[in-house]
Structure formats: C-alpha cells, structure tokens
Amino acid sequence: MIESVSRSAPALVPLFRSDQQLRLLGVLFTDTGDELTIGELAERSNVAQPTASREVARLTEHGLTITRTIGRNKFVRPNWSLPWAPELRSILMQTVGVLGRLGEALSSMKGVDSAFVFGSWAARYGGEPGPCPSDVDVVVVGEAALRSVRKACRDLEQDLRVEINPIVIDRASWDSNAPEPLIAQIREQPLVPISIEVESGT
Template sequence: MRSEAPALMPIFRSQHQAALLAWLLLHPEHEYTLTDLAKKLDVPLTTLQREAQRLVAAGILQDRTLGRARLLRANMSNRSAAPLTQLLAVTFGPETVIGEEFDLTNAARVLIYGSWAERYHGTPGPAPNDVDVLVVGNLERADVYDAADRAQARLGMQVNPVMRTPEQWANDADSLVLQIKASPTVDVTPAGRATS
C-alpha cells in the first residue's frame, strides 16, 4: 500500500519518507536499526526498508551493518542535508521536537492540535505558522512555558501551550477540551505515560 504525499509538505514522496528523514536529520549524531525506526515511527518495516534504500542510494542517508543489524543515520556531508534539515524541522519537526521538549515529569498527556495536526493527518490547507500544544497533568506553568520556548527556538516557529489538569481533561464541560477531542491530534506523550 502506497501512502499519499503528506499535506504538510507534498514535495516528499510519502508521509513515511518524510517521517524517516525528519527523525534521522533531526538526530544526526545517532544511528538506528530499521526495526527501532519502524517502531518509533509506527511504519511497517518493509515500507521503511524501501524508503531507506532509496534515500541511501541518493546519498541522503548512510547505512552500515553491525552483525545482522542494518544501522541508518543522516549523511550530514551531503550538500542537501542542511537545507533539508531546516525544511523538515519546520514541517515535520514538531512531532519530534515537541515530544522531546515537553517530556516533563508530571505530563500525563501531550497533544499537538490545531492546523499543524490537521495537515499532519492530511487535511489540505495553508502551511501552519505555529504549533498548538495541550499538556495534561499537574505541572508548573513555568516548566510548560520553558518547554515551549525551547521547542520554539529549535523549530523557528511559535509554540502555543495550554495546560489542563487530568480532571479538566476528563470534564466534557470544558469547550477547549471538547474541541481538541473532536479534532485531529498528534499524541507525542512520552512512552508509558499516556492516561485516558
């Protein structure tokens, strides 16, 4: 099954290709096995293998084998690496960057919502100018805004956080909560922390 070109930036062959490139180019100091990447990106392994092979052949990624494992990393010596990284940071970077910067101790759930999430899920429209983030948990406001500032510096685009306690998230009388629950979201909650 071939995935469609992503609404966030339809110049990429597929959503899977863009996700793979974004992860590796935004983490150029690391190598990953194909199996780890498939799990992390929630992409079928065979699809990821095909995308990786194309990108290795183009010189955008590098691979090597270690025992039976195939390791992938970004080829930062490729002339297109820097501009491609910048493009991916502002288009697909929010999923990675928001997840990393909002990895706060008491964050029970972290969701990206609004226009960025809509484009991520394929809704056509203009490129998002900002990223809206909902953080559910009993957190200090300063910690959430510090995370937003760090994410904004990395992405080069405005990050707008809102906070709700777990009780507020469960309460269907909150109009923002209802709006978010009825709209496309991207869950970037750190693994093992999500609550209903």
C-alpha cells in the same frame, strides 16, 4: 497498529514522496543523528519494517542516507555530507521534528500525563490540505505549571523557528464526559500525540 500501506505525500510537507518517507527522514535527520538499524528506525518512526527497508533503499540510492551491513543487520544514517543537509534538517525540524523536540522538553517536566498537538499543524500532519501552519498549538494534560510549559516552549521556538502556543488542562477536565466548550472543541479536532517518557515513581 503500524501502517504498512504507503500513503500519499503528506499535506504538512508535500514535497516528500510519502508520509512514511517523511517520518523516516524526520527520525534520521532530527533525532540524535546516530546510526540505527532498520528495525530501530521503523519503530521510532512508526513505519512497518518492510516499508522502512524499501524506503531506505530508495533514499540510499539517491544519496540521502548511507547504509552498511554487519551480519544480518543493516544500519542506516543520514548523509550529512550533502551540501543541503542543514536545510533538509531545518525543514524536518520545523515539521515532523517538532513532535520529537516537544516530547523531549515535556518529558523532563513534572506533572505532564500526556500531550498533543492540535489545530492547523495537526490537521496538516494528518493529511488535510491547506496552507502551511504558522504556529503549533499544544495541549498538555496533567498538573504541570503553565509557566513552566511556556518556558520550555519558548526555549524551543528559536531553534525550531515556529511559534508554539501551549495550554494546560487537568486530567479530570480532559477526561470529563461533559467537558467545557474549549476542551470539547479541542478533542473534536485532529490530535497528534506527543511521545512523553514518564519516569517511574513520579
């Protein structure tokens, strides 16, 4: 269910006004950078459309985004003319942008059923207070080769400037009612799903 109630500033990046604002900015500044309708932005960021409209109005008022209206649709795009836009993008890439980039990398890989971020990064993302995570722990569920997953993560580390620690667990072990201690420990922690696009027929 998409949340419509505003949540307090996220523990992952507490300088932003709210969790919804962080997610909206994350989509705008770390995805393709394309102009989006409010509906598209709301869907991609998992924010209710009325909330997205209010947040975009605030962001536009303060110059972070640029909007225009065509017919009944309002379009929004990031304001790249801001002198600190690259720095903002860097912050977002290293926080909420991590999920999108991991999703892109893992979607092109065979044998990935699902994937999650766990550990301290997931805890901060979920709102638990604490120090800024120095790395990102990733669990990939499926039959993907660990070597391939590690290579994909290494390729991202330099761009994101954060260490990524992946592990691969087969589906049967992950779904087991009596999992191994490591798997049980991971499943008991906060888990943040990574959006994976699986091609049909694969």
